[in-house]
Amino acid sequence: MKNRFLPSATPPPQPAAAPLYFPFRDGKLLAPATIGKQLLSTTTFQFNPGDYPQQYLGMLDNHPCFSVQLSTSYLIPEGYAFSHLRKLFFAMPELLAIIAGRAKQIADWDETHRFCxxxxxxxxxxxxxxxxxCPNCGLTSFPRLAPAIIVLVNDGEKLLLARSPRFPEGMYSTLAGFVEPGETLEEAVAREIKEESGISVKNISYFGSQPWPFPHSLMIGFFAEYAGGEIILEDDEIEDARWFRKDALPAIPPKFSIARRLIDTFLSR
Ligand SMILES: [Zn+2]
Structure with missing residues (x-):
């Protein structure tokens, strides 16, 4: 697939097409009930972008994209509402969801780094x-990005899935966790799986990655094989972890999540 979105911090001098705005307030995205590219175009929004802080995000085809931080005085157009991006994420076209995630992370950084x-x-x-x-001491800041690993562990034909108390009822997913300072990705995989499930793993291999803007992660996916141990749940983040057979899976995350792509790839082997 052609890469239609090119991230950048430098707006083009003469954009070829109308700008697309990703307006936020209190971390929530202003969006219509039916989300589509045309509905996020400048013609839809009755505001003067110069009235609110904005950040350039990059080009989608020929459209320059911007995040905008609306204030409480902004009047919401009919048919629109502020929603948590997390709620909208899987309902939006994948490309728009990725740009909206970038918009949220950069707008958050803009808002929370106004002072040294x-x-x-x-x-x-x-x-x-x-x-x-900082014009006084020279300290610099950049949008935050926290790497997190997400892992599908298998024992032959069985796969290890777990559920967090935050998940929708009945849903299980692959294990995940943040990388610690000073740690390699492979070390993070082995440590997180051990901490969250009590299982040791071997043959860790890279799968792929996905930006995950909740609040500012980059999910880095791996496969790993069972090397020993019994399932022990000691971590509060996990309320259940089990081995599932390929033909008896519970509810799993939606398409386009990296967890689902890991599971689908394993199932297709
Ligand atoms: Zn300073």
Missing amino acids: GRCATPTVQLPNNHTKE
């Missing part, structure tokens, strides 16, 4: 750059 974290001086954003600099 070291000396509290107001920061200045460098031109055409997602970098803020």
Whole structure:
């Protein structure tokens, strides 16, 4: 598939097509009931973008894309509502969901790095750059990105799936966790699986990755094989973990999530 979205911090001097805006307030995206590219175009929104902080995100085909932070004084157009991106994420076309996730992360960074974290001086954003600099002490900040591993563990034909208390009822997924400072991805895989399930793994292999803007992760997917141990649940984040046979799976995450892609790839082997 042709890469239709090109992330950038430098807006084109003369955009060929109308801008697309991703408007947020309190971390929620302003969106219509039916989400489509045309409904996020500039003609739909009755606002002067110059009235609100915005950040350039990159080009979707010929459309320059921007995040916008609306204030409480903004009047919501009819048929629109502010919704948590997490709720909309799997309902949106995949490409728009990815850009909306980028928009949210960059808008969050813009809003939460207005002052230097070291000396509290107001920061200045460098031109055409997602970098803020403190004019007093020189400290720089960038949009945050937290790498997290997500792993499908198998024992022959069986796969290890677990559920968090936050999941919809009955749904199980692959295990996941954040990478610690100083740790390799492979070490994070082995540690997280051990911590969350008590299982040891071997033959860890890379699968693929997915941006996950809740709040600012990059999910890095792996396969791993069972190497020993019994399932022991000690982590509060996991309420159940089990081995499932390929032909007796529980409810699993929706298409386009990396968890689902890991599971579908394993099932197709
Ligand atoms: Zn400073």
